[in-house]
Amino acid sequence: MKLKSLALAAAIAFAGLSTALTSPAAFAQAKEQFFPVLVYRTGAYAPNGVPFANGYVDYLKYINAKGGINGVKISYEECETGYATDKGVECYERLKGKNGGATVFQPLSTGITFALTDKAPGDKIPLITSGYGRADTVDGMAFKWNFPLLGTYWTGADILIQHLAKKEGGADKLKGKKIALVYHDSPYGKEPIPLLQERAKHNGFELQLLPVTAPGVEQKATWLQVRQSRPDYVLLWGWGVMNSAALKEAVATGYPREKMYGVWWSGAEPDVKDVGAGAKGYNALAMQHGAEPNAKIVQDILKEVHGKGQGTGPKEEVGQVLYMRGMIASMLAVEGVRRAQERFAKGKVITAEQARWGFENLALDQKKLDALGFAGVMRPVSTSCADHLGSSWARIHTWDGSKWAFSSDWYEADDSLIKPLVKASSEKYANEKKIARRAPADCQS
């Protein structure tokens, strides 16, 4: 190739790139509330990331179709993280200043949550990590900007053990049992371990830890260990392709699916669909909701968003487990902003800092949930300065070969074991980072 043309091409490319790189910095003072959306629609976790993202975006569209948050329209932009921490951080930096500033980030990855937890306080942007992230961020006095609403891995693990105890006929019956944790070898999968160890000590069962290297396609060795040690129960802490791979291995090893319990990220349609009838009897935790095709909000979205050709994903997936989770995450963000508007400026765009107050003072009682169309989908949530969790109710649902159906009553996490762990862990964090716990007066801001 002639050098001249190459140089010319390079110059053109450079000019193009530099405009592309500087554009995110262009601030536009918008009249809209901006919601950045970190998603992964590609990669090993895409089967689960896509429905979540669709639910998240569809609900924002739905709110806009209904006239916005007290008249304030929502703008949003997606950024593909691929579940990779460095890419997620880049997305965060890219979107945080756009369109008048990001309202709230929902990283949808425990690794990204860890990285952003350090950055958010400096930028004064709240993080909602609904059902994932750091379990110790429940302690709002240490983690001012983190909101693990509805559940953390510690509450999830606790509820699973409660359910097993109930199944065995009492907490004392767990003594001497063997429970294996098959987990995604990443911060996500390791997060429940401290609580399970505590539980094991408390209830006297034996905990077997079986890590699976990310992304979890290859699990032969793990299931060989399951076959050898024959645990009474297997807890599955997988995500994306790891879940269906685990179920296939369980079928191959002949481990009864009825004795397998997944966390809420391991209990959705994409996880079991490929295994079909083989996954029958497999149980998973349902964080508040399961698949809710008949909920009012789902019907509304089908009518207002999909009915008008605005739907983000396939129509059939509306109301499935992960779609619902994305939608609820979106709803919590929107309701937090609505709550903050009530205090600061009704019908106006609010800042991220003001939105944080809204998340900290969420008060979604049953009446409000019913009005939003979430009747029967979830239980009331109310947060406070000290409690950023809001509610820890969960149920178990079971795959019957074609759909998820609830198979247990509601459980609430037992605070007696979790609280001391949260306190110890958040204090360790505060000491490491040399940050002071918030004074009670700070709760009013």
Added chain:
Amino acid sequence: MLYRENGQFKTSYAADQQIFPIIQDRVLIVAMLVVAFVVVPLVAPEYLFRAILIPFLILSLAALGLNILVGYCGQISLGTGGFMAVGAYAAYNFFVRIDGFPVVVAILLGGACATVVGVLFGIPSLRIKGLYLAVATLAAQFFTDWAFLRIKWFTNDSSSGSVSVSSLQVAGWTIDTPAEKYLFCLMFLAVFGLLAKNLVRSHIGREWMAIRDMDVAAAVIGIRPVYAKLTAFAVSSFIVGVAGALWGFVHLGSWEPAAFNIDRSFQLLFMVIIGGLGSIMGSFFGAAFIVILPIALDNLTVAVGLNTALASHLTFMVFGGLIVFFLIVEPHGIARLWSMGKEKLRLWPFPH
């Protein structure tokens, strides 16, 4: 016309042995340093720092380290991510376990630990060569991955295996804002860039190159392969380890072993190959190509208004296509294009 050395006479050995013997080059490099140290921190927006410049600087440093091993000494290594991890975790342990430990010393000690591990995994290079060595260094990658995932002591018993550092202070200077972080990394890069450049021009660098070009012949003329290969591993892993520590401390702030997985090793190897094997300049070109291009493409495709999944796939395709394009157009890397450009510029505007 502009770029020619006519009339610049070298009258002393010192003048003859300068890094940049031509005055135009010296002016250019001083101007670049002024821009990098003064202008950029004043004008660049935060996004540019955090998402592009800081990763670019740190990965340039890592690529520089790897280039010494692969480009200058000819030992292919796939363990770079692992050595980065050693640097990051070692520095982390020094930093958290000893109260008030200075950051710079922690980072350099991280590099020192990486050196030890690097030399250890370099020992097989004395018996195995080429692609087989690449496979052997792959063991380093998997071993460190395993160690930092499984051995809780390394991560200070953190429940999730994710570690984090904060409040970096150097002699009263708190490295807090993106511009400060950028300057901190830039200083490391400038110092190590200068050291590396001088090292490869010295007798030891010539030994590495002799080993690379033909190890039997090099041994015949009196170069000890053991010494040459292991020093290359040591220097390379030291720089890579420092880069790893910076990646964890400055860029990510909190990280898990996945930040230094096999993908990182491949990424760095591609940087070195695309940038130019055996060229200090090439490390920078390679890092720029691999770090900045995907982000720019991504921004471009999103700005055009494609949906997220399509944009992300398109980025991969265009990026892959460009790698192939560059390797076909110039198999010796972008650095070779650069030096060809300089040759042409000498004759411009009257080529013969």
